[in-house]
Amino acid sequence: MIKVEHLTKKYPGHTAIRDLSFEVGKGEIVGFLGPNGAGKSTTMRILSSFMPATSGSASIAGYNVFTQSREARTHLGYMPENVPLYMDMRVNEYLSYRAALKGLGSRRAKERVGDVIELCSLNEMEKRIIGTLSKGYRQRVGLADALVHDPDLLILDEPTSGLDPNQIRQVRELIKNLGKRHTILLSSHILPEVEATCSRIIIINKGRIEASDTPENLVKQLRTSGGIRLEAKTGTDSGIEQLQRITSIRDVSQTTDGEWTTFLLRIEAGMDAREEIFRLCVERGWAVRELANQRATLEDVFVELTHADA
Amino acid sequence: MRKFFALLGRELKSYFYSPIAWVVMFFFLFLTGFMFYSAVKFLTLGPTQVTLMEAFFNQVPFWFGFILLIPLITMRTFSEEWKMGTIETLMTAPVRDWQVVLTKFLGAFIFYIVLWIPTTIYFRIFTMISNAPAVRSDGAYYGSYLMIFLIGMFYISVGCLASALTRNQIVAGVISMCSIMCLFFFAWISFFVLNVSPVLSEFIGYFSAIDHMATFSKGLLDTRPIVYYVSMTALVLYLTLQVFQSRKWKV
Numbered sequence: 001m002i003k004v005e006h007l008t009k010k011y012p013g014h015t016a017i018r019d020l021s022f023e024v025g026k027g028e029i030v031g032f033l034g035p036n037g038a039g040k041s042t043t044m045r046i047l048s049s050f051m052p053a054t055s056g057s058a059s060i061a062g063y064n065v066f067t068q069s070r071e072a073r074t075h076l077g078y079m080p081e082n083v084p085l086y087m088d089m090r091v092n093e094y095l096s097y098r099a100a101l102k103g104l105g106s107r108r109a110k111e112r113v114g115d116v117i118e119l120c121s122l123n124e125m126e127k128r129i130i131g132t133l134s135k136g137y138r139q140r141v142g143l144a145d146a147l148v149h150d151p152d153l154l155i156l157d158e159p160t161s162g163l164d165p166n167q168i169r170q171v172r173e174l175i176k177n178l179g180k181r182h183t184i185l186l187s188s189h190i191l192p193e194v195e196a197t198c199s200r201i202i203i204i205n206k207g208r209i210e211a212s213d214t215p216e217n218l219v220k221q222l223r224t225s226g227g228i229r230l231e232a233k234t235g236t237d238s239g240i241e242q243l244q245r246i247t248s249i250r251d252v253s254q255t256t257d258g259e260w261t262t263f264l265l266r267i268e269a270g271m272d273a274r275e276e277i278f279r280l281c282v283e284r285g286w287a288v289r290e291l292a293n294q295r296a297t298l299e300d301v302f303v304e305l306t307h308a309d310a
Numbered sequence: 311m312r313k314f315f316a317l318l319g320r321e322l323k324s325y326f327y328s329p330i331a332w333v334v335m336f337f338f339l340f341l342t343g344f345m346f347y348s349a350v351k352f353l354t355l356g357p358t359q360v361t362l363m364e365a366f367f368n369q370v371p372f373w374f375g376f377i378l379l380i381p382l383i384t385m386r387t388f389s390e391e392w393k394m395g396t397i398e399t400l401m402t403a404p405v406r407d408w409q410v411v412l413t414k415f416l417g418a419f420i421f422y423i424v425l426w427i428p429t430t431i432y433f434r435i436f437t438m439i440s441n442a443p444a445v446r447s448d449g450a451y452y453g454s455y456l457m458i459f460l461i462g463m464f465y466i467s468v469g470c471l472a473s474a475l476t477r478n479q480i481v482a483g484v485i486s487m488c489s490i491m492c493l494f495f496f497a498w499i500s501f502f503v504l505n506v507s508p509v510l511s512e513f514i515g516y517f518s519a520i521d522h523m524a525t526f527s528k529g530l531l532d533t534r535p536i537v538y539y540v541s542m543t544a545l546v547l548y549l550t551l552q553v554f555q556s557r558k559w560k561v
């Protein structure tokens with residue numbers, strides 16, 4: 001659906017993206033993840049034909065975004081960051097206008113506007129002037145606009161920025177449902193959301209792709225996994241010394257709170273040392289009140305990859 | 311075609327939804343009302359060769375208001391889209407650049423025409439009340455309004471070009487005001503520069519909006535100014551299109 005090859009965008013003074021190459025297949029939901037200034041919005045703007053690349057090529061549904069720009073735009077529903085809207089129009093008026101711009105005939109446009117209003121839960125706000133809507137509703141109008149011509153591909157730039165947790169959840173559900181019928185490329189730095197909705201994540205930093213894989217694989221590939229948390233009553237024993245005897249343990253840190261000591265253990269990737277720890281506790285007679293895995297999160301991956309060169 | 315009318319509809323709505331449009335209309339009608347009054351007053355001063363229409367369209371406030379009015383109408387055409395960010399949703403929709411430029415121009419031009427329509431009442435009122443003709447011949451009605459629309463068309467295209475050049479509405483307004491003033495006063499060079507040969511002076515006179523208005527309001531419909539304004543408008547709109555498309559060249 002999307003094919004990007006050696007895309008570069010230079011501004012006088014700095015390079016926004018360099019030699020970017022990736023593909024998004026039909027039906028995928030791909031998340032573009034990266035810190036601010038990484039080049040996510042730039043890439044999306046190039047894909048939507050808003051600005052040209054310095055070099056390289058990109059295509060949507062087989063149409064080159066620079067030479068066959070109008071055909072490419074017909075297959076694309078784009079929602080920019082900051083969701084720009086005309087504040088003086090009403091919601092249904094705006095959506096009908098956008099439907100006409102995207103080439104829908106008047107009967108079909110009416111149908112589709114009704115459909116997307118339903119889909120994005122805008123029924124109560126249908127006749128309101130856009131300038132009077134809250135950010136959450138404006139975001140939904142932006143999404144409805146992107147959907148109105150039923151495009152094969154949706155490109156959403158930070159679709160949940162500025163929303164409260166309830167609204168984020170609603171938009172997340174919506175995106176997941178849309179993913180069943182559309183191909184979606186979205187960008188975010190809200191990590192749990194990307195983890196929850198996307199089948200594949202591309203991590204981008206300083207204009208380069210650092211990693212591209214499913215969320216599970218990315219987490220597995222982390223050099224160190226999350227670790228284990230142990231809360232035990234070690235009495236007079238030196239817990240750290242004993243624990244370090246277990247071979248798969250790489251690092252131990254502890255905090256003591258009265259009789260109970262909390263140990264945070266970093267272990268080798270892919271190993272599960274809990275059984276050995278349990279046996280050690282039994283052997284030494286330590287009372288245990290917590291022995292749990294702390295799973296690596298996407299945030300750890302993100303921080304690790306984007307700080308690798310720091 | 312549907313896209314074209316959708317864009318045009320949006321442009322017109324954006325004028326009439328905004329309070330600026332109504333404020334401009336109010337002051338415009340106030341100004342033209344005052345001009346009508348002073349034109350009639352002028353005729354009462356004594357016997358004169360000019361008709362009401364000529365007196366009306368050749369006053370200083372007329373040209374003054376004209377030069378101020380057009381930048382006010384056109385300064386928001388492109389600049390606002392850039393400022394609000396809506397240029398992004400506009401340019402990523404499958405519409406052609408020339409459609410956008412032409413509809414923005416036409417939106418401003420239609421608004422301008424709507425501003426002038428109520429003034430046709432003035433001359434009707436005059437003839438009804440005084441039983442004297444406002445014009446020498448019917449051609450003068452058509453001529454005057456035709457010239458209003460031609461000059462307006464050209465200056466509006468200049469205003470659109472100025473708006474396309476910058477994101478700041480005020481800068482666009484100032485650029486268009488200065489350009490229109492230069493175009494307008496170009497004909498008066500012969501007053502300021504000494505040693506102007508009669509040939510050059512006559513040549514410059516061809517560009518004079520004041521002269522054009524004077525001849526047309528007498529009912530003399532000369533095709534030369536018509537060609538001038540239509541072709542200059544086309545040129546300036548073409549330039550506007552190039553400026554608009556130049557964002558695609560910023561590799």
